[in-house]
Amino acid sequence: MRESPDPTTRLAHSGRHPARDAGLVNTPVYRGSTVLFPTLDALEAATARPYEGVFYGRFGTPTRFDFEAAVAEADGQDDAVAVCSGLAACVVAILSQVQAGDRVLVPDSVYWPTRHVCDTVLARFGVETAYYDPLLGGDIRAQLTPNTRVLFLESPGSLSFEVQDVPALCAVAREAGCVTVLDNTWATPLGFDAAGHGVDLVVHAATKYIVGHSDAMLGTVSGPQAQIDRVRRTAQALGHSASPDDCWLGLRGLRTLAVRLRQHADTARRLCDWLDAQPEVVAIRWPAWPQDPGHAIWRRDFTAASGLFSVMLRPCPRAALAAMLDGMALFAMGYSWGGYESLMLPVKPGEARSVTDWTHEGPTLRIHVGLEAADDLIADLDAGFERLRGRG
Ligand SMILES: *Cc1c(COP(=O)(O)O)cnc(C)c1O
8 A cells, every 4th residue: 555545545544443432433422521530540640641541521532532633634734623613723723822912913814703803802812913915925024023923824715715825924934933823624634735835733614614514513723743732732721622423523524525525616616617607797716716816826736626716796786686695596695614505695805804905896795516416506596697687
């Protein structure tokens, strides 16, 4: 066998222990709070090393440990920590690295709740946040003050899909002794090898593609052992505990991630081709789309795309947009994404920005392409555009 199997192969085999689990292929859901120790010796030994083995439910059970091991392997990292949401993963990754007086650099296109926690909670505890243009590469150097501890990245950016020059940003940060944290939710471990491109801590909102079925909240942080030990202790100190049931769903999702992702992206490409031909469509933001402004970097750095993109439309009356959205048969309106079902959401990529502009004037729709047949999705879109035109 080859030294290092394909990531897809690893996803099928990591994080499970049939010999430990009565021969079962999959790790069962180990639920529990109290763990019993048979002797005073055993109690004292476990208490001295709570992170080794099963100690107390909050610290995790084998279901979480196996999910964490599978994510670490998928990310090509030493270790990973699972927490109860993607947002918690973003926050605990940052918090594990900073103290009062430190500064964090965050891209202007960041997922809004990440911006919110920086501007509120981190600010209250004396950690300053500065926002930067996500399209800056090595020029980020000018913004790395001596107290900048974390360079946060998210590529592509939420809603607006700017593709960041991750290797250039990470090289500068490394020189400056600044820790990099990348929110890799869009690409998943299969679409972008974050560690291989120089990222220290890799975050996934596993809620999205890793769980893949819109039925659990879960987040992960992976990284080198010393960094992850800090993340794990910070997560524990804050009382984080990802539920065994949700970790089990995360493990289940990882097994099929490769085939789902391929299907999401194939259908997304079909939809982009179709959308591009509609007179109301001004632009599409999907990094795998050849006309996307970030396509060259995407092609250089990524190994796959996912099925989430934005479509910018010509200005139209709200009532026309409502007629389109309210009547969709397959595209539902709702937050989050990454499940098997298609979603369509009006978004405002310009609203929260502070250092870059979003000049598009018409509506922007964020589309998550599910696993339905492409022809059916196109028919639904076609009828939707007809309603937008007042002909539906
Ligand atoms: C959804 C999302 C998160 C947060 O994940 P939750 O599990 O919903 O807390 C973080 N980052 C990105 C890019 C996301 O899309």
